[in-house]
Amino acid sequence: MPERIAFRMNLHPGQAAEYEKRHDEIFPELVALLKDVGISDYSIWLDPEDHHLFAILTRSDDHRMEELPAQDVMKRWWKFMSDIMEGHVDNSPVVVPLKRVFQLD
Numbered sequence: 001m002p003e004r005i006a007f008r009m010n011l012h013p014g015q016a017a018e019y020e021k022r023h024d025e026i027f028p029e030l031v032a033l034l035k036d037v038g039i040s041d042y043s044i045w046l047d048p049e050d051h052h053l054f055a056i057l058t059r060s061d062d063h064r065m066e067e068l069p070a071q072d073v074m075k076r077w078w079k080f081m082s083d084i085m086e087g088h089v090d091n092s093p094v095v096v097p098l099k100r101v102f103q104l105d
Helices: 016-024 028-036 065-070 072-081
Strands: 003-010 039-047 052-059
Touching: 016 039, 016 072, 028 039, 028 072, 065 072
Parallel strands: none
Antiparallel strands: 003 052, 039 052
């Protein structure tokens, strides 16, 4: 059964418009990769008061998300985004997993 996961990332203050612009122009090959590894229904939400980004996605039972960090297009995207959000030395974003505490079906 597909699994929905959520996580938080941190946007640098004053970068909301740029973050949205870059996602409006997301690399087509990155979209293809995300779908190929089993990700669907992916959305990112911004809390403008504290600059937190909240992401929710669905991943298939046989997802291969663990392959993403090794992919060139993923590394290129992280580098492209590294100036506007909190990241690690390898430019991957700082991600805080979120715990589901309620679900209305």
